[in-house]
Amino acid sequence: xxxxxxxxxxxxxxxxxxxxxxxxxxxxxxxxxxxxxxxxxxxxxxxxxxxxxxxxxxxxxxxxxxxxxxxxxxxxxxxxxxxxxxxxxxxxxxxxxxxxxxxxxxxxxxxxxxxxxxxxxxxxxxxxxxxxxxxxxxxxxxxxxxxxxxxxxxxxxxxxxxxxxxxxxxxxxxxxxxxxxxxxxxxxxxxxxxxxxxxxxxxxxxxxxxxxxxxxxxxxxxxxxxxxxxxxxxxxxxxxxxxxxxxxxxxxxxxxx
Amino acid sequence: xxxxxxxxxxxxxxxxxxxxxxxxxxxxxxxxxxxxxxxxxxxxxxxxxxxxxxxxxxxxxxxxxxxxxxxxxxxxxxxxxxxxxxxxxxxxxxxxxxxxxxxxxxxxxxxxxxxxxxxxxxxxxxxxxxxxxxxxxxxxxxxxxxxxxxxxxxxxxxxxxxxxxxxxxxxxxxxxxxxxxxxxxxxxxxxxxxxxxxxxxxxxxxxxxxxxxxxxxxxxxxxxxxxxxxxxxxxxxxxxxxxxxxxxxxxxxxxxxxxxxxxxxxxxxxxxxxxxxxxxxxxxxxxxxxxxxxxxxxxxxxxxxxxxxxxxxxxxxxxxxxxxxxxxxxxxxxxxxxxxxxxxxxxxxxxxxxxxxxxxxxxxxxxxxxxxxxxxxxxxxxxxxxxxxxxxxxxxxxxxxxxxxxxxxxxxxxxxxxxxxxxxxxxxxxxxxxxxxxxxxxxxxxxxxxxxxxxxxxxxxxxxxxxxxxxxxxxxxxxxxxxxxxxxxxxxxxxxxxxxxxxxxxxxxxxxxxxxxxxxxxxxxxxxxxxxxxxxxxxxxxxxxxxxxxxxxxxxxxxxxxxxxxxxxxxxxxxxxxxxxxxxxxxxxxxxxxxxxxxxxxxx
Amino acid sequence: xxxxxxxxxxxxxxxxxxxxxxxxxxxxxxxxxxxxxxxxxxxxxxxxxxxxxxxxxxxxxxxxxxxxxxxxxxxxxxxxxxxxxxxxxxxxxxxxxxxxxxxxxxxxxxxxxxxxxxxxxxxxxxx
Ligand SMILES: Cc1cc2nc3c(=O)[nH]c(=O)nc-3n(C[C@H](O)[C@H](O)[C@H](O)COP(=O)(O)OP(=O)(O)OC[C@H]3O[C@@H](n4cnc5c(N)ncnc54)[C@H](O)[C@@H]3O)c2cc1C
Ligand code: SF4
Ligand code: FES
Numbered sequence: 001x002x003x004x005x006x007x008x009x010x011x012x013x014x015x016x017x018x019x020x021x022x023x024x025x026x027x028x029x030x031x032x033x034x035x036x037x038x039x040x041x042x043x044x045x046x047x048x049x050x051x052x053x054x055x056x057x058x059x060x061x062x063x064x065x066x067x068x069x070x071x072x073x074x075x076x077x078x079x080x081x082x083x084x085x086x087x088x089x090x091x092x093x094x095x096x097x098x099x100x101x102x103x104x105x106x107x108x109x110x111x112x113x114x115x116x117x118x119x120x121x122x123x124x125x126x127x128x129x130x131x132x133x134x135x136x137x138x139x140x141x142x143x144x145x146x147x148x149x150x151x152x153x154x155x156x157x158x159x160x161x162x163x164x165x166x167x168x169x170x171x172x173x174x175x176x177x178x179x180x181x182x183x184x185x186x187x188x189x190x191x192x193x194x195x196x197x198x199x200x201x202x203x204x205x206x207x208x209x210x211x212x213x214x215x216x217x218x219x220x221x222x223x224x225x226x227x228x229x230x231x232x233x234x235x236x237x238x239x240x241x242x243x244x245x246x247x248x249x250x251x252x253x254x255x256x257x
Numbered sequence: 258x259x260x261x262x263x264x265x266x267x268x269x270x271x272x273x274x275x276x277x278x279x280x281x282x283x284x285x286x287x288x289x290x291x292x293x294x295x296x297x298x299x300x301x302x303x304x305x306x307x308x309x310x311x312x313x314x315x316x317x318x319x320x321x322x323x324x325x326x327x328x329x330x331x332x333x334x335x336x337x338x339x340x341x342x343x344x345x346x347x348x349x350x351x352x353x354x355x356x357x358x359x360x361x362x363x364x365x366x367x368x369x370x371x372x373x374x375x376x377x378x379x380x381x382x383x384x385x386x387x388x389x390x391x392x393x394x395x396x397x398x399x400x401x402x403x404x405x406x407x408x409x410x411x412x413x414x415x416x417x418x419x420x421x422x423x424x425x426x427x428x429x430x431x432x433x434x435x436x437x438x439x440x441x442x443x444x445x446x447x448x449x450x451x452x453x454x455x456x457x458x459x460x461x462x463x464x465x466x467x468x469x470x471x472x473x474x475x476x477x478x479x480x481x482x483x484x485x486x487x488x489x490x491x492x493x494x495x496x497x498x499x500x501x502x503x504x505x506x507x508x509x510x511x512x513x514x515x516x517x518x519x520x521x522x523x524x525x526x527x528x529x530x531x532x533x534x535x536x537x538x539x540x541x542x543x544x545x546x547x548x549x550x551x552x553x554x555x556x557x558x559x560x561x562x563x564x565x566x567x568x569x570x571x572x573x574x575x576x577x578x579x580x581x582x583x584x585x586x587x588x589x590x591x592x593x594x595x596x597x598x599x600x601x602x603x604x605x606x607x608x609x610x611x612x613x614x615x616x617x618x619x620x621x622x623x624x625x626x627x628x629x630x631x632x633x634x635x636x637x638x639x640x641x642x643x644x645x646x647x648x649x650x651x652x653x654x655x656x657x658x659x660x661x662x663x664x665x666x667x668x669x670x671x672x673x674x675x676x677x678x679x680x681x682x683x684x685x686x687x688x689x690x691x692x693x694x695x696x697x698x699x700x701x702x703x704x705x706x707x708x709x710x711x712x713x714x715x716x717x718x719x720x721x722x723x724x725x726x727x728x729x730x731x732x733x734x735x736x737x738x739x740x741x742x743x744x745x746x747x748x749x750x751x752x753x754x755x756x757x758x759x760x761x762x763x764x765x766x767x768x769x770x771x772x773x774x775x776x777x778x779x780x781x782x783x784x785x786x787x788x789x790x791x792x793x794x795x796x797x798x799x800x801x802x803x804x805x806x807x808x809x810x811x812x813x814x815x816x817x818x819x820x821x822x823x824x825x826x827x828x829x830x831x832x833x834x835x836x837x838x839x840x841x842x843x844x845x846x847x848x849x850x851x852x853x854x855x856x857x858x859x860x861x
Numbered sequence: 862x863x864x865x866x867x868x869x870x871x872x873x874x875x876x877x878x879x880x881x882x883x884x885x886x887x888x889x890x891x892x893x894x895x896x897x898x899x900x901x902x903x904x905x906x907x908x909x910x911x912x913x914x915x916x917x918x919x920x921x922x923x924x925x926x927x928x929x930x931x932x933x934x935x936x937x938x939x940x941x942x943x944x945x946x947x948x949x950x951x952x953x954x955x956x957x958x959x960x961x962x963x964x965x966x967x968x969x970x971x972x973x974x975x976x977x978x979x980x981x982x983x984x985x986x987x988x
Contacts, residue, residue, distance in 0.1 A: 014762055015862045033496055033565070033596065045716035049768045050760040054296075056463035059499045059592060061391055062300040071875060078595055101863035103434060104765040109863055110297065122399040124358040130283065131353050138355040140367035144956040146360060153360050153392065157299055166879070169868040182399075189358060213945060214882045229948035236950060 003029045006081050007091035008039060010051065013102050021102060024048075025091060030081040036094060037065055037076035040106075053106035060222060063156035066163065067106050068095040073160035073220045097163040099172075113159045116175045119201060120183035125194025145190040152185035152230050154223045161217035161227050167210050174210040175201065177217040177227030184230040187237065199241045208234040258692060260440045262681050263408075264288040264672035265665075266428055268415045268470060269449030270298030272390070272657035273636025273664075275397035277447045280665025281672075282404040288669055291441055293410040293430055295465060295770070298398045302451055302463040303657065306390020307502035307588060309382035310654035312347035314371050318379045320344045325839065327652060330376045330544055331616075331645020332797035332809065333841035334483065334817065334834055339623050339642040341838060343652075343659050350658035351383050359396040360385050373507040376544040376649040376846075378537055387502055387588045390654060413439065414770055415469070416695055418446065418477050419688045424630025426684040429691055433770065436763025438695060440688045444675035445631045445668035448474060448619060449661070452637035454487075456782045457612035457730075458723035461493050461500040470638040472777035474619045475784065479627045480819040482640040482832070483617035484781070485788035486798045488648055489732050491548035493611030494596050495567035501608055503650045505574060505589055506541040508581075509533050512548070513571045513605060514555050515562035520570070524551040526847040532576050543846045546647050546798045549610040553732045564597065564607040571605035578602075610732060614653065616644040616798065617788070620819060625664040631671050635664040642817075642835070646797025702772060705757050712755035715772040722749055722775070726782055730789055735802040739790040746783050753779060783827050784820040791829050792818060797844075811841050885941045891934035898928065943968040 005027045013021035026047055028039045037055050044051050054064040058077045065076040070084065070093050084092045100108035128136070161177040168174045175183075183202060187195045202208050211231045218228040265281045267274045270292055278292045294301065313323045323344040328335050351369075355361055361369045362384050374382040385392035401407055412433040419426040419442070427442035450470025454462030475481050491512075492501040506512075511532065514520045519540065522529045526543040530536045541548075552570060555561050561568040574582060574589075579602045582590055586601075593599045593606045619634035621627050621641050627634055635641070636657050643656055701707075729742025753776060760768035794810035795801050816831040873879040902919070905911040918924060946968060947961035 013864055015764055015864070016762055021864060032598070044767075045714075045720075049714065049716070049758065050762070052760075052765045052767045054300075056296060056300050056465045057302065057305050058464065058497060059305060060595065061388070061588075062296075062302075062304045062463060064296065064300045098866065099868070101865050103863045104762070107765050114297070118402050121402075123403050124356070124400075129356050131349070131356055136349070136352050136356070138352045138361075138369050141363055142367045142956075143363050143365060145367075146363055147956070147958075148953075150360060150386075153395075154388075156304075156391070157297075157395075166868060166872055169872065186358070191356075191358065212886070214879070215945070216876075216878050216882070219878060226948065229951075232945070232949040233951070 004031070006030045006039070006084075006086055007088055008081075008086075009091045009093050010040070010043070010106065011095045011102070012051070012105055014104060021096075023093070028081075032080075032082055034081045035077050036067065036069055036074065036079045036081065039081060040076060040094070051106075052104050061156060063158035066097050066158045066160050068098055068163065069093070071095075073097060073163040075158060075160070075222045078222055097159055099163055099165070099169040100159070108159075110159060112172060113162050113176065113178060114157070116179040117157065117182060120175065120179050121194060121198050122179075122182045122186055124186065124189065124192050125197060126192060139191055141190055148190075149185045149188035152181045152188070152225060155181055155185075155225045155227070156223055158222065160220045160222060164216040164220045166214060166216075167212060171206065171210060173206045175207055177211075177231055178225075180208060180211075180234055181225055181227040181230035184234055195237075196241075199238065202234050203238045203242055208232075208238050211235070258438050258440065261291065261442070263291040263441060263443040264445070264676075265290045265668045266441055266443040266446045267292045267449060267665075268294075268428060268446065269301070269451060269636065269638070270294030270296070270398070270409070270411070271301030271449060271451050271636060272303035272394055272397060272654065273451075273661045274298075274301075274447070274449035275394070275401050276658050276661025277449055277633075277635055277665035277668070278407050279397065279401055279404060280662040281445075281447075281669040282407045282665075284666050284669035285673065286404075286406055288406060288672055290404075290407045291410060291443070292401075292407055293413040293415055293428070293441070295412065295414045295433065295469075297411045298401075298409070299395055300465075301394060302466050303390045303394045303654075305461070305463060305500065306393070306654055307387045307500060308374060308504040308507075309372060309384035309389045309651045310347075310351055310393070310658070311374065311377065311382050311649070311651040312351045312655055313344060314348060314369070314381050314383070315379060318381055322378055323347075323381065326377050327643070327649055328645070328839055329842065329844050330649040331643075331647055332844050333811070333815065333836060333839075334486075334645030334796065336623065336642025336835045337838040338835050342623065343643055343656065346659045347655040350655065350662065354393060354396060354658065357396050357400045359392055362386060372504060373535060373537055373542060374649070374651045375503050375506065375542045375548075376538065377651070382504075382507075382651040384504065387504055387586050393654060410439075410441075414773070415450075415473065416773070417691050418473060418629075418632070419684055419691060420477055420629055420632075421684060421687060423680070425632040426680060427688065429688065429695060433765060436766060438692055440692065442681035442684060442688075443672065444680060445633070445671040447625075447664050447668050448632070448634040448638055449636045449664075450638045452615040452618075453778065453781045453785075454612050454615065456722060456726050456778045456785070457487070458727045459493070459498050459609075460612035461490055461498050462612070467774040467778050468615075468638075468781035469774060469777045470634070471619055471784075472780040474627060474629075474632070474634065475780055475820075475822050477629060478821065478823075479629060479632070480620045480821045480830075481617060481781070481784045482620035482642075482817050482819050483646070483788070484615070484784045484820060485792050485818060486616035486644075486646050487612055487730065487785065488545055488614040488616060488798050489549035489610040490613035491545055491552060491610050492572055492608040493613075494592070495564040495569050495607055495609050497596055498611040499592055499596055500611070500613070501572060501589055501592065501606060502586075503545070505572060505586055507535060508585055509535050509577055510541065510572050510574045512541055513573055514560040515570075516560060518560075520555055520560065521548065521551055524554065525845075525849045526551070528848060538846050540847070544647060545613070545650065546800070547846060549732050550800060552610050561609075562607065567607075567609055569607040569609045572608045573605040574601045575603065575605065614648055616640070616646065616648050617785075624667055625660055626667060631668075631675070633664040633668055635660045646799060699769065702756065702758050702769065703761055705759070708757040709755045712757065713752060715756055715758070715775045718749050718752060718756065719771075719775050719778070722746065722778060722782055726785070730786055733800050733802045734789055736790070739786060743783070743786045743790060746779060746786055750779050750783070780822070787827050787829055788818040788820055815841060885938065888934040888938035888941075891931035892938050895928065895931045895935055939972070
């Protein structure tokens with residue numbers, strides 16, 4: 001049988017053993033449908049059981065399997081070996097997501113993203129949210145109102161946009177594209193009344209104004225969320241909210257005098 | 258080793274676990290709730306559910322109708338009191354999800370839209386485009402952030418339970434990022450660890466769906482119920498098994514064999530419905546087991562096509578048009594393009610059946626409590642008795658909510674009743690012993706100096722397991738193959754004793770985790786196979802090939818199977834079914850329904 | 862202990878996308894330069910002699926070339942700006958968001974109209 005193989009190199013790092021990450025090379029069989037994740041699974045089950053990486057759904061929806069492939073953030077399960085040229089001298093390179101701390105091999109510290117996500121209060125804020133006194137009725141929301149935020153609700157929390165964002169790379173305190181997109185999703189939801197609670201963080205130094213609209217985050221997003229658009233629409237909101245604050249502030253002072 | 262004390266522990270961060278944690282945390286904000294999951298909650302496999310969640314919604318629908326569909330769909334093996342409770346509470350739970358922000362698809366007037374689903378008489382399935390599970394899971398995860406009394410332990414792998422005479426006392430977990438073992442005490446524990454589809458080779462499940470919780474409870478003497486009922490989904494992508502949602506047929510997709518013929522009409526599901534006019538319970542909207550079985554027959558007759566190495570039939574969506582497909586089934590278009598390189602607008606999608614759902618699970622009473630006091634189970638890992646011999650699509654997402662909430666509330670009540678933490682001190686000795694067993698076990702797995710050169714790796718054993726399950730416990734089953742598979746599983750269990758792992762690290766040692774998961778899977782597989790062997794009839798998803806066993810046999814088998822672990826072996830017993838509300842009738846689809854009804858004077 | 866990576870100063874040279882981004886940011890400078898020249902011209906209008914000086918300075922072929930390059934760079938900057946605008950301020954009419962291409966086209970149309978008006982005014986308001 002004539003099985004084609006591809007050369008790939010994978011970052012290895014064990015905090016107990018290594019001072020810094022290094023690359024290890026493997027040759028894996030492939031066909032038209034072999035994904036990067038399939039290749040990693042092949043290595044784990046047939047060549048080297050000590051390789052660690054995250055995955056679960058293998059259908060681009062759980063957001064576990066983000067890695068850098070030849071320097072670009074990708075979902076391992078939705079990127080395919082067939083898309084890459086390779087020679088024995090230039091293998092396909094698989095590395096952990098950029099800008100995150102590396103815990104082990106391809107596994108990064110996702111909390112560096114999720115703490116930001118949890119800080120933006122990503123849930124509906126308002127009265128009548130908990131329907132303890134059932135039965136209640138569903139609120140109305142027109143397809144047009146739904147379509148305002150729907151795109152931003154499609155984020156799978158994969159973190160690729162953070163690995164694409166140089167501002168996050170320079171300043172890990174930057175709330176970042178994915179989390180701001182989620183805040184924006186709730187701000188745009190006709191059922192939500194929590195915008196004023198979310199704006200102070202977005203207005204802050206590490207909020208929307210840390211973004212210089214590089215835009216690469218939206219380019220790499222596997223779900224078409226366009227987080228860069230969310231962040232920059234957030235700037236418009238932020239400017240408005242700060243103006244209102246300013247106005248209210250001077251009014252308050254006026255009242256005191 | 259670290260120790261923690263909580264009031265309620267939830268094991269699992271999928272739809273069921275999150276709903277339960279929220280219910281427990283909001284029942285009483287003085288209760289401390291811990292939620293452990295081996296992956297971040299939003300990675301749980303609930304995320305992959307596409308189609309939707311069922312609840313009686315339209316004016317022309319009724320609880321009685323949803324009840325009938327569920328009970329008949331489950332071939333009268335459902336607990337009818339449980340089904341009744343379920344259909345009455347599903348709507349309120351979906352409304353609660355709406356209030357929490359779930360982006361349900363809407364009608365032009367702003368009301369939530371419902372879609373058709375296989376086996377359901379009327380449209381009652383709520384959906385969020387074709388990513389319902391994804392949106393539900395993220396809504397629940399995000400909402401859970403509101404509750405300061407929920408403490409998450411993400412990437413903690415639960416290994417074992419701590420129990421004593423008075424019931425549950427807590428869990429033992431491995432912190433994946435460090436390899437450290439933790440003891441967590443609580444007087445109420447909820448298992449919500451999901452299904453076990455990964456014990457089969459070809460399945461629609463994520464890599465984490467390995468039946469851990471089922472095996473853990475089973476090893477503590479809790480029975481696994483109705484394990485032989487494993488649902489095949491008729492439309493998985495060849496190769497990967499990735500699911501193409503049933504909603505694609507609900508929206509009007511049709512199934513063709515290699516001769517472009519809508520073969521379902523030959524299997525009591527006809528007459529053929531006109532293109533673009535799908536009809537509930539006819540043709541493509543018949544129940545999943547019938548559709549998967551029809552595939553098997555077509556395959557036997559050589560009327561299936563080929564995609565790579567897989568035999569396939571075709572799901573044709575072309576007549577629905579590009580705009581409709583992109584609006585209603587965007588994820589399906591994306592998946593077909595990425596994984597089989599087919600644009601559904603232009604070509605039919607090659608598909609084949611894949612293992613999808615485990616109807617059985619940890620046996621509970623109607624209140625989600627197991628035979629161990631204070632230990633609850635909910636979601637796909639549990640058998641509360643809703644699905645019987647076959648689950649109807651879109652009933653299980655609603656199940657997560659209805660029973661997740663119930664389990665959470667019950668657990669909160671129990672935690673309050675047993676508020677004294679003295680119990681935790683009493684358990685110290687026990688937890689130490691269990692901990693020591695696990696420490697030894699892990700050290701043993703890592704001790705490569707004692708490796709038998711002939712021993713196989715977990716990966717090889719896993720491969721052998723999933724292959725034998727597919728051959729012996731597939732869509733159609735028979736005595737000899739089941740017997741052989743059972744023996745293979747037992748041999749694999751023996752071989753497992755010699756397994757060693759390469760990875761010696763404490764940090765993210767996935768080699769170790771997969772190895773432990775395999776041990777859990779072996780237990781679950783044995784239970785499935787044993788129950789399938791002993792159920793000598795055909796019912797719902799369990800179909801026997803022997804000519805004398807192809808019919809349902811209520812006289813002997815209108816019973817739940819219970820497999821328990823006793824004296825180091827699997828033992829099978831039978832349990833009566835609650836049929837107090839509707840006597841067993843004939844399960845018929847297509848026009849068959851009308852004729853049968855006429856014959857029975859409309860009683861079916 | 863996890864391994865902390867840090868961003869080197871040359872991060873933007875690693876990828877075409879980042880280089881284009883740097884170009885977009887850099888072209889703000891020529892744009893500013895163009896504006897300064899123009900403003901200098903406007904101020905010099907107060908004094909006929911200074912205006913003549915400015916005019917003759919601007920006539921220098923080298924200066925013309927520099928300004929042409931700056932104009933091209935500014936156009937590139939405008940191009941990127943116009944592309945991004947619809948994503949920052951999507952415009953909704955009823956149920957639908959206007960297609961981004963329409964907004965981009967509208968912005969270029971506005972540029973053409975403004976140039977036409979300016980030319981018309983400069984040429985003395987004759988049709
Ligand atoms: C592709 C697909 C599509 C589906 N579509 C539909 C649909 O349209 N409608 C419908 O009603 N149903 C559908 N289902 C079924 C339904 O989605 C599942 O039954 C349901 O989501 C299971 O939820 P769960 O919360 O019980 O488990 P899961 O979501 O699987 O969560 C299990 C949790 O347990 C944790 N866990 C497991 N083991 C351990 C351990 N040892 N230690 C710690 N944590 C552990 C996991 O980390 C995870 O958080 C679908 C299923 C699949 C596979
Ligand atoms: S916005 Fe896109 S890239 Fe960023 S986390 Fe969400 S899905 Fe991933
Ligand atoms: S494995 Fe789930 S997104 Fe890739």
